[in-house]
Each structure stands twice: as structure tokens, then as C-alpha cells.
Amino acid sequence: MVARVNTVAFQGIDVKPVDVQVQIANGMVAFNIVGLPDKAVAESKERVRAALHALGLSLPAKRLTVNLAPADVAKEGSHYDLPIALGLLAAMDVIPKEELEEYVVLGELALDASIRSVTGILPAAMHAGANDNKLICPEACGGEAAWAGDIDILAPRDLLQLINHIKGTQVMSRPVATLGKEGPMRVPDLAEVKGQETAKRALEIAAAGGHNLLMIGPPGSGKSMLASCLPGILPPLSPREALEVSMIHSLAGTLPEGGLLKRRPFRDPHNSASLPSLIGGGHKVKPGEISLAHNGVLFLDELPEFARSTLESLRQPMETGDALVARVNAHVKYPARFQLIAAMNPCRCGHLGDPDLECTKVPRCAADYQAKISGPMMDRIDMQVDVPAVKVSDLDSASGESSAVVSARVGRARDLQEARFAQHKKEGDTGFGVHVNAHADGKMLEEIAPLEDDAKTLLNRSMESAKLSARAYFRILRVARTIADLDGAPAVLTKTHIAEALSYRRVSLN
Ligand SMILES: Nc1ncnc2c1ncn2[C@@H]1O[C@H](COP(=O)(O)OP(=O)(O)O)[C@@H](O)[C@H]1O
Ligand SMILES: [Mg+2]
Numbered sequence: 001m002v003a004r005v006n007t008v009a010f011q012g013i014d015v016k017p018v019d020v021q022v023q024i025a026n027g028m029v030a031f032n033i034v035g036l037p038d039k040a041v042a043e044s045k046e047r048v049r050a051a052l053h054a055l056g057l058s059l060p061a062k063r064l065t066v067n068l069a070p071a072d073v074a075k076e077g078s079h080y081d082l083p084i085a086l087g088l089l090a091a092m093d094v095i096p097k098e099e100l101e102e103y104v105v106l107g108e109l110a111l112d113a114s115i116r117s118v119t120g121i122l123p124a125a126m127h128a129g130a131n132d133n134k135l136i137c138p139e140a141c142g143g144e145a146a147w148a149g150d151i152d153i154l155a156p157r158d159l160l161q162l163i164n165h166i167k168g169t170q171v172m173s174r175p176v177a178t179l180g181k182e183g184p185m186r187v188p189d190l191a192e193v194k195g196q197e198t199a200k201r202a203l204e205i206a207a208a209g210g211h212n213l214l215m216i217g218p219p220g221s222g223k224s225m226l227a228s229c230l231p232g233i234l235p236p237l238s239p240r241e242a243l244e245v246s247m248i249h250s251l252a253g254t255l256p257e258g259g260l261l262k263r264r265p266f267r268d269p270h271n272s273a274s275l276p277s278l279i280g281g282g283h284k285v286k287p288g289e290i291s292l293a294h295n296g297v298l299f300l301d302e303l304p305e306f307a308r309s310t311l312e313s314l315r316q317p318m319e320t321g322d323a324l325v326a327r328v329n330a331h332v333k334y335p336a337r338f339q340l341i342a343a344m345n346p347c348r349c350g351h352l353g354d355p356d357l358e359c360t361k362v363p364r365c366a367a368d369y370q371a372k373i374s375g376p377m378m379d380r381i382d383m384q385v386d387v388p389a390v391k392v393s394d395l396d397s398a399s400g401e402s403s404a405v406v407s408a409r410v411g412r413a414r415d416l417q418e419a420r421f422a423q424h425k426k427e428g429d430t431g432f433g434v435h436v437n438a439h440a441d442g443k444m445l446e447e448i449a450p451l452e453d454d455a456k457t458l459l460n461r462s463m464e465s466a467k468l469s470a471r472a473y474f475r476i477l478r479v480a481r482t483i484a485d486l487d488g489a490p491a492v493l494t495k496t497h498i499a500e501a502l503s504y505r506r507v508s509l510n
Helices: 044-054 081-091 121-130 139-148 159-167 197-209 223-233 239-252 275-279 308-312 315-320 364-370 375-379 392-396 403-423 442-448 453-466 470-486 495-503
Strands: 002-011 014-025 030-034 063-069 103-105 134-136 213-216 297-300 322-326 331-335 339-344 383-386
Touching: 002 081, 002 121, 014 081, 014 121, 030 044, 044 081, 044 159, 063 081, 081 103, 081 159, 103 121, 121 134, 121 139, 121 239, 139 239, 197 213, 197 223, 197 383, 197 403, 197 470, 213 223, 223 297, 223 339, 223 403, 239 331, 275 308, 315 322, 403 470, 442 470, 453 470, 453 495, 470 495
Parallel strands: 002 103, 030 063, 103 134, 213 339, 213 383, 297 339
Antiparallel strands: 002 014, 014 063, 322 331
16 A cells, blocks of 8 residues: 655756655565665654654554655655655555645654755745645745745644644645845945946946956955945846746755845855855755856955866856756756856955065066966956056045946846847747846847947957957947947947947956
8 A cells, every 4th residue: 555745856946746655564664765865865764753753653563665756866855754754644544645646745854743944945836836736845934935826835833733734623824925034235335435436337337237247456445345335236136037046045045034035146155165065066966156146146256266176167157057067867957147246366465566565576476376267267257347456535535426326227227128138039938038238149149239330340450459259259249238228228339339348358467
């Protein structure tokens, strides 16, 4: 006699249905879990046994077999406790088997039979909704699950409450969708940054079009400060983006108190970050920083201090917008369409070009330091700006524009792009679509960024003289399109737009 309960396994943000089959048979007393369980799943039987004991139930002295089908999909995580416990309860005839058929079940059990929160509830709930199933999840995750739309959800506090509901003795109500409590945003205002007009302008363009930006300058010139102003000028997430990002954060367990994310992600991993923590993977497969920064910003401060292999592994995701993580028996893919903002000193001492301060190893030390960023990596950075030391006169000057003013301009430019790309939507595009200029492909650019004749001449000449790559060519066009969008969005790009975009390419470092 076999009892069945539906649950899921996660492969990237893809959700695979898993069938938990429980059999109680005569034979030698044993309790086995099969079907590629990892350590957390294998330990599940101890938690399940203890939780049932807390309800005054003991497992029958028979041969208990739990099969997690399909057997070739690896099962990771602690969310299998609850489906296994329900399967056992059904096989023991404590609850009716047919009651469970329509549910997808996830939850971790504590020894006292309370149900603890687990990761990945949002994608699991979306999966349940798409398959006309209902969902059973921990109480703490109910608010998150409710965002998946109009599906039936049970979010019990403990196993007893769930059993009572299934038996009809105590009815639970559906949880309501909660917004994450993210706390107040504490970021400096752009008005606090003195001088650095070029860098501020570049930051605004980068924010408006989603472009990658590298700031190079001596220590204490305000590079980290400028980057930390960015969340204050970026537009909030659209509902579609919020759902995408929240799915990833749900899997990583970083959603704010069980609600959806509203604020555009801004991730700033330390330069000691390991490759798995940045790209994803590790012992238990989890999204990395670049995926947590999906639809938002990845800020890498002191860029050359990151391990070379870590930096190079960013190249592929920067082009494709996905992080591919190799596992023993599969490749797992997480979305990772992030905007890279980076900062670095021009050399180790940081004072390259300042005769009073620079060290005696110039220019060797600068060349060595900058060589840590490879050519292909530099090529992917649309804008590179100098952030020189602040002049005393600038420090005394009046404050410049506030973040609110800049943010309004950025918001307008983003709205223009959103409307434009809605018209250029590709047939049958099931991906995330294009929403900012930085993601437009070559063919699309031909349509949305036609050039005036002298603009074209300037761009072609610069390509030849500066030996720019084809990739650089398109990146310059994208930046120029954003500059034009901030400038009232003329349909045809002029020489001024191209010249400004070119000025952010390949700063002279020495
Ligand atoms: N342009 C600036 N305007 C106002 N304050 C600045 C500026 N540049 C640096 N500072 C001050 O110096 C501190 C350190 O700056 P920071 O951004 O960390 O420098 P960097 O990252 O370039 O080494 C900031 O917290 C701020 O107080
Ligand atoms: Mg800094």
C-alpha cells in the first residue's frame, strides 16, 4: 500500500515536480529514504520520527520505504520533511490519502512538530498555480506564497494544526500577501558629493540605461561614496521585475521577512568573495551574488583586489545574463542580468599622476595593477570615468543636485525605454525581454539608434584610431542612446551624443 504526496525539487529557478511515495511493508524493521537524497534529506527521517512522536504517534515496527521520484533528480534541502511526514501519516491511515492529491507540500519539521520556514516557496507556489494544484507551506512563508496568485494555500503553524484541517476539525484561513519589511533606505544623497561632476553625470547615465561603469581615481576621492548613492537614484522595481528578483531571493533565503522585494537590489560583495559565492553553487547549490543582483546593481569596490579567476568568471554572465553552475549531474542556470558598477585606484599606492604623492615605482606599478583587469573584462565595461582628487575649492562649494532631482530624470528616461522596447518586443520571446538600452541587441540598435552622418563619421573614425572592438562599438551606441534619452529622446543620434559616449570609453590612465 503506497501513499503519495507531491513536492518539488529546484534546479536553478526551475521547479521540477517530485513524487514522494511511502510504503509500509512487512519485513525487517527499517526506515529508508531513496531517490538521490542529500544529507539534509537523509536526516529528515530523524526529524519526522521525532515530530510524530511529539504528536503521540510512533512509526509502525515494519519496513518503511520512502522513494523520492524521479530517482535521477538530486534532492537537496530540508523541505522534504513535511511531505514525507504526510506520506507516512497517510500510509498509516491517520489522514485520508485522497485529501493530499491536489497539494504540493513543502516544509521543515522541528522535533516538537512545529513547521519551520524553508527557501524557494515563491517559485514552488508559482509552479503549483501553473499546474492547478494547491499548496501547503510553513506559516512563516504564507505571505510570500500568496503572491503567486489565486491558488489555495494552507500555511500551518505545526503538524497538528494541519492534520486537524485535513480531518475537518479545525479550518485554517488562506494567508494574505505581505510586502517585505525592508526598513528605511540609508544611502547618502548625491548632493553630499562635492565636485566630481563628470562622475556624477556618468552615474546618472549608467542608472538611466543600465550600463556598466568603472570609476578610477585616487583614494578618498569619493568613488565608494558615489556608488553608494546609486540606490537613491534608481527607479523602484516594476511588479514584473519584483517577482523575478524575489524568486531568486526566495531560493537563497534572503527575502525580507517573507515578503516580496520592492527595492532594486544593490549587492556589494567584499573583494575576498569566493567564486561560488559570487557566481552561485557551492556545497548546496544556491544563487550567487550576481543572481541576487538580477535587475539591479553589482558593486565591486577595489576591483583589482578580487581574485583573477573570480573576475574572469563574470565575463560570460555579463554577456548572457545567466549564471551557469556546473553540478555533478546537471547544469543549473540562474538569471543574472545585473549592472556592474566598479571602482579602483589607478595603482597600488593610488596616487598615479600626482608628482608629489606618487611612489617611485611609477609607471611599472600602475601597469601591473591595471593589468589585473583583463582586456575582455574592460571591453565589457561600457563607461570608464576618472574620479580625480577633490579640490579644496570644490569642498567649500554649495551642494549640487539632490538624488531626488536626478532620480526623476532617470525615471523619465527609463519610462521612455520601457515604452520603446514594448513596441520592439520580439515574437515568441519568452525570456525577460529588453527594458533598458544596455540590453538591446545589435539588430535592435540599428532600429532604435540611427545616426546622423557626421555622428557616424566620428564613430567610425574613433573605432579605427582607438582600435575598438565590435562589442565596444555596440556598447558606445547603447550609451549614446541613453544620453539622447536623457536629452529628450530625439529619434536620430547626433555627433554630440556619440562624442559624449566616446568620452566615457577607455580613459587615459597615465
Ligand atoms: N567628492 C566628495 N565630496 C564629499 N565628500 C567626499 C568626497 N570624496 C570623499 N569624501 C569623503 O571621504 C570619505 C571617503 O570617500 P570614499 O568614497 O570612500 O573614497 P574612495 O572610495 O574614492 O577611496 C567619504 O565618506 C566622504 O566623507
Ligand atoms: Mg573606496
